[in-house]
Amino acid sequence: MISGKVTSLGSIMYKVLRNPICVDLTYDQCAEFALEYIKLIGAPLSYTDNISEPLEIKNHKVALPKNVITVRGISCNGNAMRYASDIYHSNDDSDFVGGSKEYTYTLQNCVITTSMKEATIVVSYKSLETDEFGYPLIPDNESFKMGLEYYIIHRHLEPLWTMGKIQDKVFQYYEQKRHFYTGQAGTSMMVANLDHLETMMNAINRLIVDTNPQKTFYKNFGEKQIIKKY
DSSP states (O other), X not given: OOOSOEEEHHHHHHHHHTSGGGTTOOHHHHHHHHHHHHHHHTOGGGSEEEEOOOEEEETTEEEOOTTEEEEEEEEETTEEOEEOOOTTGGXXXXXXXXXXXXXXXXXXXXXXXXXXXXXXXXXXXXXXXXXXXXXXXXXXXXXXXXXXXXXXXXXXXXXXXXXXXXXXXXXXXXXXXXHHHHHHHHHHTSOOSHHHHHHHHHHHTOSSOOSOGGGGTTTTTTOOOOOOOO
16 A cells, blocks of 8 residues: 655666666666656555646746646636637636636646636646655555556567567566556555545445535545534
């Protein structure tokens, strides 16, 4: 399970680069494969939740923070914004849905485009945290670390194997290791702990469905429902 501890990606990369079979693997390729693995696994604690400083919208647009991996939500003046369905949403200062004012946005090329021409927004997002040397911090989970190590080696050997430069048994060894530890890592990181499981079960088993959780930024999504009986 996820412990909440993290370790530097650099330690795994250096371990791989010291492997004699990776003598031709460059640092850039190693880093590319490593980040590829992190995205494929989608490990929850590979990323850190952040809230941006206030961002000023000018002429409907503003750039996302540089370290954004995934945008979780955007608010304007404490109100949750909705991803736009109107293709002309940036032509007006606001959208009107059902007679109420509603702000919308779209994302493209690391730029937020909003329905407001001038405004201040705050972005909730996930970012990949780094150590003092610039290496991303990854979950300190043995299955995850082993899966990452064998994934990098396997991706490095794959083109060599297709050209007949690597024996089948050698390639198959690393392939089996990659799939075993990757599968194990995915399973071990799905639920952080029993508290995490309780939150998810409360959300799934709610008898009264919250019809508009986005308005409260999903604050009560995982709370246990209490029903008064009279």
